[in-house]
Amino acid sequence: xxxxxxxxxxxxxxxxxxxxxxxxxxxxxxxxxxxxxxxxxxxxxxxxxxxxxxxxxxxxxxxxxxxxxxxxxxxxxxxxxxxxxxxxxxxxxxxxxxxxxxxxxxxxxxxxxxxxxxxxxxxxxxxxxxxxxxxxxxxxxxxxxxxxxxxxxxxxxxxxxxxxxxxxxxxxxxxxxxxxxxxxxxxxxxxxxxxxxxxxxxxxxxxxxxxxxxxxxxxxxxxxxxxxxxxxxxxxxxxxxxxxxxxxxxxxxxxxxxxxxxxxxxxxxxxxxxxxxxxxxxxxxxxxxxxxxxxxxxxxxxxxxxxxxxxxxxxxxxxxxxxxxxxxxxxxxxxxxxxxx
Amino acid sequence: xxxxxxxxxxxxxxxxxxxxxxxxxxxxxxxxxxxxxxxxxxxxxxxxxxxxxxxxxxxxxxxxxxxxxxxxxxxxxxxxxxxxxxxxxxxxxxxxxxxxxxxxxxxxxxxxxxxxxxxxxxxxxxxxxxxxxxxxxxxxxxxxxxxxxxxxxxxxxxxxxxxxxxxxxxxxxxxxxxxxxxxxxxxxxxxxxxxxxxxxxxxxxxxxxxxxxxxxxxxxxxxxxxxxxxxxxxxxxxxxxxxxxxxxxxxxxxxxxxxxxxxxxxxxxxxxxxxxxxxxxxxxxxxxxxxxxxxxxxxxxxxxxxxxxxxxxxxxxxxxxxxxxxxxxxxxxxxxxxxxx
Numbered sequence: 153x154x155x156x157x158x159x160x161x162x163x164x165x166x167x168x169x170x171x172x173x174x175x176x177x178x179x180x181x182x183x184x185x186x187x188x189x190x191x192x193x194x195x196x197x198x199x200x201x202x203x204x205x206x207x208x209x210x211x212x213x214x215x216x217x218x219x220x221x222x223x224x225x226x227x228x229x230x231x232x233x234x235x236x237x238x239x240x241x242x243x244x245x246x247x248x249x250x251x252x253x254x255x256x257x258x259x260x261x262x263x264x265x266x267x268x269x270x271x272x273x274x275x276x277x278x279x280x281x282x283x284x285x286x287x288x289x290x291x292x293x294x295x296x297x298x299x300x301x302x303x304x305x306x307x308x309x310x311x312x313x314x315x316x317x318x319x320x321x322x323x324x325x326x327x328x329x330x331x332x333x334x335x336x337x338x339x340x341x342x343x344x345x346x347x348x349x350x351x352x353x354x355x356x357x358x359x360x361x362x363x364x365x366x367x368x369x370x371x372x373x374x375x376x377x378x379x380x381x382x383x384x385x386x387x388x389x390x391x392x393x394x395x396x397x398x399x400x401x402x403x404x405x406x407x408x409x410x411x412x413x414x415x416x417x418x419x420x421x422x423x424x425x426x427x428x429x430x431x432x433x434x435x436x437x438x439x440x441x442x443x444x445x446x447x448x449x450x451x452x453x454x455x456x457x458x459x460x461x462x463x464x465x466x467x468x469x470x471x472x473x474x475x476x477x478x479x480x481x482x483x484x485x486x487x488x489x490x491x492x493x
Numbered sequence: 494x495x496x497x498x499x500x501x502x503x504x505x506x507x508x509x510x511x512x513x514x515x516x517x518x519x520x521x522x523x524x525x526x527x528x529x530x531x532x533x534x535x536x537x538x539x540x541x542x543x544x545x546x547x548x549x550x551x552x553x554x555x556x557x558x559x560x561x562x563x564x565x566x567x568x569x570x571x572x573x574x575x576x577x578x579x580x581x582x583x584x585x586x587x588x589x590x591x592x593x594x595x596x597x598x599x600x601x602x603x604x605x606x607x608x609x610x611x612x613x614x615x616x617x618x619x620x621x622x623x624x625x626x627x628x629x630x631x632x633x634x635x636x637x638x639x640x641x642x643x644x645x646x647x648x649x650x651x652x653x654x655x656x657x658x659x660x661x662x663x664x665x666x667x668x669x670x671x672x673x674x675x676x677x678x679x680x681x682x683x684x685x686x687x688x689x690x691x692x693x694x695x696x697x698x699x700x701x702x703x704x705x706x707x708x709x710x711x712x713x714x715x716x717x718x719x720x721x722x723x724x725x726x727x728x729x730x731x732x733x734x735x736x737x738x739x740x741x742x743x744x745x746x747x748x749x750x751x752x753x754x755x756x757x758x759x760x761x762x763x764x765x766x767x768x769x770x771x772x773x774x775x776x777x778x779x780x781x782x783x784x785x786x787x788x789x790x791x792x793x794x795x796x797x798x799x800x801x802x803x804x805x806x807x808x809x810x811x812x813x814x815x816x817x818x819x820x821x822x823x824x825x826x827x828x829x830x831x832x833x834x
Contacts, residue, residue, distance in 0.1 A: 401822060405759035412757025418746035481742060 157450045158249035164268035168437035171317035172268035175279040178311035179261040180293040186303040200242040210244040224458025315361030322391035340364030355426030407435035419480040498791045499590035505609035509778035512658035513609035516620040519643045519652035520602040521634040527644040541583040551585040565799025656702030663732035681705030696767030748776035760821040
């Protein structure tokens with residue numbers, strides 16, 4: 153696993169507000185106990201081996217053999233979950249890194265499909281295709297009434313989580329986002345930080361996703377999600393327009409100061425860098441500036457700690473504090489080199 | 494009076510820490526009551542007229558005929574006092590604006606001589622020369638025991654105030670400057686803000702000057718002042734060196750962020766701009782960056798409110814708040830244009 157940006161993301165065209173989308177399917181094998189109920193290494197290894205036969209073109213990754221940083225990079229790329237980075241064993245990743253399949257995470261099989269600047273239905277179709285290959289070869293735990301059975305009851309039914317990453321600085325800076333969150337929760341949707349459950353938002357990036365997997369078809373879930381996304385985008389745009397109309401100088405000032413910061417800082421934290429990148433992205437969206445090399449989502453990924461750590465030559469043994477300092481410095485260098493005036 | 498930088502300042506070579514120096518002589522005419530004791534317009538006008546005959550090459554300025562901004566610019570150039578800008582009438586200013594003579598300020602005559610990158614004794618000699626011309630033609634109030642008599646007893650004796658402007662960011666950022674101030678006050682010296690008595694420091698610029706005018710000769714006062722200045726410079730340099738040794742990245746970061754700020758901000762207050770210029774000046778002093786167009790003292794003067802106001806075309810009538818906003822914007826533009834990357 154290299155610490156380069158995933159091909160699917162690098163080749164994506166950036167648009168305002170909407171970033172990447174993700175589909176996750178939770179599946180289990182009928183004949184095996186749920187992962188949390190069994191530590192049968194042999195059966196587990198057999199499943200991985202059997203899956204590998206059917207997953208042509210996928211790289212099989214043994215997470216245990218990766219360094220701490222390499223695992224971190226996979227998390228930052230959204231290819232594995234933070235929990236899987238700690239305790240997971242095997243996963244499969246396709247060539248452009250748009251699809252990953254974790255084996256023995258919370259469920260036996262978790263299929264993930266990622267994409268940007270493409271329709272969510274396409275992303276779902278890609279996941280479905282993998283799902284079909286596996287379903288043809290393994291007997292899934294499936295109930296006529298409930299649907300797909302999963303380790304945690306919240307995933308029972310479709311086993312589907314669809315999520316869309318959105319950049320909402322205007323909504324987040326006002327109280328309006330909070331209001332939106334409490335509104336959508338009543339319909340079984342939620343808005344979380346950039347790395348999912350329990351994670352903080354950085355750079356005003358949020359994940360909009362469904363919480364309910366039961367009682368709705370896959371298409372209904374996706375359609376509702378897309379509708380909510382359109383609402384969010386509309387509100388974010390109108391707020392931005394109102395703000396730039398009323399506070400033009402302040403908005404320009406904030407955007408250009410942030411660009412100056414990214415081009416001049418010698419050391420910068422993740423949080424500060426993400427905030428500044430968010431400001432510059434608003435500037436690009438509002439056409440207040442043009443920056444050829446600026447791509448928000450890849451940059452947000454490149455400034456993450458594990459990504460940066462892989463760039464640091466470490467012949468010397470560093471203390472945690474020294475390494476943190478080096479990361480902030482290396483991040484600043486990367487930003488200056490990428491966005492240099 | 495143009496809103497350009499004074500010639501003497503523009504042509505000065507910048508050095509680290511030490512900025513410009515100033516000599517002020519307070520003199521009074523024996524036959525006239527002190528200004529505070531008399532509003533005899535006729536005698537006052539006569540004095541101005543008589544002085545003009547002997548002050549060849551000086552421009553006579555009637556402060557009352559100047560706009561509010563023009564008077565402000567004279568204050569910002571240190572050519573007249575803030576009080577004189579409000580209530581003064583006549584002053585004389587030489588061509589390179591290194592000498593100004595206020596008539597009927599607190600005393601009948603206040604001779605001021607300014608200079609940078611020259612010996613203070615030269616600056617004093619220039620003031621003395623004017624003093625000599627006037628003393629040859631007017632009978633000064635002088636007492637054999639006390640020396641020159643002045644309106645305020647604190648100026649009796651030499652009537653001399655010698656001051657040196659110094660840039661002390663390292664000393665000011667620690668508690669050490671306060672300690673220095675209380676030490677020197679015991680020897681009759683003081684450290685004040687950039688515009689003298691009661692003014693705040695901006696950009697970590699301070700004026701070191703004598704408070705005692707009695708019991709010491711002019712030469713003794715100047716010698717002692719120069720000695721204190723050397724001490725200050727030495728302490729500032731050693732503090733800077735210690736700091737950059739211990740916190741190299743942080744120092745570089747602060748300096749370059751400030752440069753980025755000055756090059757990118759769309760609106761900026763005097764205080765923030767002065768602080769950023771101070772940071773960049775440290776960078777230049779420490780040779781961490783080279784900036785051809787950067788001259789600290791002229792820039793500090795150019796960002797002052799009256800200076801900036803003269804640059805604003807104001808066909809429209811602006812409210813105070815609107816004007817303040819425009820000043821901050823115009824200041825940012827000036828800084829971007831002068832320091833542009």
